[in-house]
Amino acid sequence: MSKLKTILAELAPTATTLVAVSKTKPNEAILSLYDQGQRIFGENRVQELVQKYESLPRDIEWHMIGHLQKNKVKYIAHFVEMIHSVDNLALLKVIDKKAADNERKIKVLLQVKIAEEESKYGFDSNTLMEDLNPGDFPNVIFSGLMGMATFTEDMDQVRNEFKKLLVFKENIKEKHFSKSDTFKEVSIGMSGDYKIAIEEGSTMVRIGSLLFGRRD
Numbered sequence: 001m002s003k004l005k006t007i008l009a010e011l012a013p014t015a016t017t018l019v020a021v022s023k024t025k026p027n028e029a030i031l032s033l034y035d036q037g038q039r040i041f042g043e044n045r046v047q048e049l050v051q052k053y054e055s056l057p058r059d060i061e062w063h064m065i066g067h068l069q070k071n072k073v074k075y076i077a078h079f080v081e082m083i084h085s086v087d088n089l090a091l092l093k094v095i096d097k098k099a100a101d102n103e104r105k106i107k108v109l110l111q112v113k114i115a116e117e118e119s120k121y122g123f124d125s126n127t128l129m130e131d132l133n134p135g136d137f138p139n140v141i142f143s144g145l146m147g148m149a150t151f152t153e154d155m156d157q158v159r160n161e162f163k164k165l166l167v168f169k170e171n172i173k174e175k176h177f178s179k180s181d182t183f184k185e186v187s188i189g190m191s192g193d194y195k196i197a198i199e200e201g202s203t204m205v206r207i208g209s210l211l212f213g214r215r216d
């Protein structure tokens, strides 16, 4: 069985979505998975994302998973399917504006800081609860949360960080998205921790190296 098939078989019982993280990998590698049926790919750099979008089949769903600067939203707003890495309200405002300019809606995940380690990106969960007003952003589809666990061998710690995010999801859903039927995704799990993520309730895993091989 191919690696893709093996992973899809693991995700099937929980109907977890696979985002194939193709950053740094050439078009041929992407097409090889495409030919096996994979349609959702994730990239973390705007320039690379745009180049791949322009040169690969149009029915690929592109997900932006890396840190995004406000001034670069305009390059991806006309095609990006989902942005996983929304970590501040100013960025959310720009995404909303650029979605409107392109007469479309963009799905977003709110990235929340769950790692114990000093991580640069992600909302502080308390701040997000207080400051978010979803009604201010009519052109984005709030689709759920994204989190990244601490980079560690300690899988108990990783599991606890995932649990924290799932609890937070229930809280924020109750406060801000109780009437939403789109706010349901939890994007957690990468090559090293996706099995734990699935056990803890991930609905979307972002897997790169396990599918494509190591990046240099």
Ligand SMILES: *Cc1c(COP(=O)(O)O)cnc(C)c1O
Residues within 6 Å of the ligand: 021, 023, 044, 065, 066, 190, 191, 192, 206, 207, 208, 209, 210
């Ligand atoms: C690179 C990356 C991944 C995939 O990492 P692997 O360990 O190669 O599976 C997932 N999420 C984000 C945000 C990334 O930048």
